[in-house]
Amino acid sequence: MPFLGQDWRSPGQSWVKTEDGWKRSSDEKNNNVPEAKRCCEHEEFYKEELFLAMSYDVAAKKRKKDLLNNNNSSSSAKVPYFHRDKWIYVHKGSTKERHGYCTLGEAFNRLDFSSAIMDTRRFNYVVRLLELIAKSQLPSLSGVAQKNYMNILEKVVQKVLENQQNVRQIRELLQTLYVSLCSLVQDMGKSVLVGNINIWVHRMENILMWQQQLDNIHINRPTSKGMTLTDLPACLQLNIMQRLTDGRDLVSLGQVCPDLKDLAEDRLLWKKLCQYHFTDRQIRKRLILSDKGHLDWKTMYFKLCRCYPRKEQYSDTLQFCTHCHILFWKDTNHPCTANNAESCSIAVSPQGFINLFKY
Known part of the structure; x- marks a missing residue:
């Protein structure tokens, strides 16, 4: 018994839609062609159209993925991912008001680290945090947080290349990150890092390029003929040296x-x-x-x-309110309900920031 569809059309026939409904095509050429051949031609045409559509979708997805992953060499294709929250609520369990918990990657994404690195008081704090994350916490970050990490790192390198300060500190940070990535990619396997392995290879190439730029940096001497450090008395020179840590x-x-x-x-x-x-x-x-x-x-x-670890001292750090469990920058007025909000705030070191999200 031949197959009949819901609209009583059997396979292989050509139908056209008219105002009165669906009617069988009156093309004489199609009528002279055997039904099996017309069915084969229709199937080949359908396969070709489907293949072209799939190829277009794959190409479009690939272009979109390359754009988001910053694989395009042009600067216009790079889409930075920065948040500008001054404070966040650190919740470690589900309650009636809040569900879930705050992770290290979420806190790193939401806090305003992109602006913090432009502040001289917070620069060393953020760089130390980037170094600690590179040593052990990079696999625990989400894909968005890992991308945000690389964007902030690029911004740090550009700042150092412009003002020619903290060169050794950033060079050590890049070396630490590169060694960690080599260990994660080769020894532990690519599954610990979110994203395609080629993306991380591209990022490692960027790290090597940044290291080369820092090695080739040439610190320009000031052109003014003012007083220098060597012109000061020895007692003042020694007093300045005592400020170095x-x-x-x-x-x-x-x-x-x-x-x-x-x-x-x-x-x-x-x-x-x-x-x-x-x-x-x-x-x-x-x-x-x-x-x-x-x-x-x-x-x-x-x-x-x-x-032993050396003593760390920073001009400005993140603060944690023990009363309302809010993590915030020092110059931000977070919504605290305590009578004396200053007594509830404690300074959070870079290692303390990471320890807040260890469950």
Whole structure:
């Protein structure tokens, strides 16, 4: 028995839609063609149209994906992803008012880190947070958060290339991130990173390009003939050196000229630096004597840095309100219901920021 559809048309016949309804085509050529051949031709035509439609959809999706993943080399194709929230509510469980919990990636997306890196007071804070995320927390971020991470990192590199400051710090950040990505892609497998593996290869190439740009940076000396550091009295130069919290900065400063080198080797300067970063107990465990029988504070400092974490100090940090569980920047008035909101706010270090979202 031949197949009959719901509209009583069998396969292979040509029908046209008219005002009176569907009617069989009166084309003599089609009538002279056997029914099986007309059916085959109709099927081939349908397959060709379907293939063209699928090819168009695939091409359109690929172009859209390349645009979102910043694979296009032109700057106009890059779509940055920045949020500008000054504060967020950190909830760690479902309640009647809120469902779900806040993740590290969500907090990283919503807080205004894109503007924070333009603030000199918050720059070191954000860079340290990027470094900690690169070391261990990158796989825990969502795909949008990972993309936002790379966009903010690119903005940081461009800022350093423009003002020629914090070059060594950003170079170390890029090296840490590149080593972590190599480990994630090769050792642990590509499944820990969200997105196509080619996207991350492209991002790793960008990191190498940024490292090359930082290596080729040339710091221009000021053209004005004003007073310089070497023109100041030795006591003022030593007082300025005491404000430095990184021993590597002291070593670099001592390489400028012989006079600064003698001041950079001052034992009292390195002693205060050790006492600032480390406790007395930690110092007693790493005592080193020089050839003259005195404590070699400079050598002790670099040895202590390899054994213990240094003290971190930032001009401005994120604040966490213990009363309303809101994470906010210091200059933001968050909606706190406490009588004394300042007493409920505590400073959050970069590591403390990450610890807030460990469940």
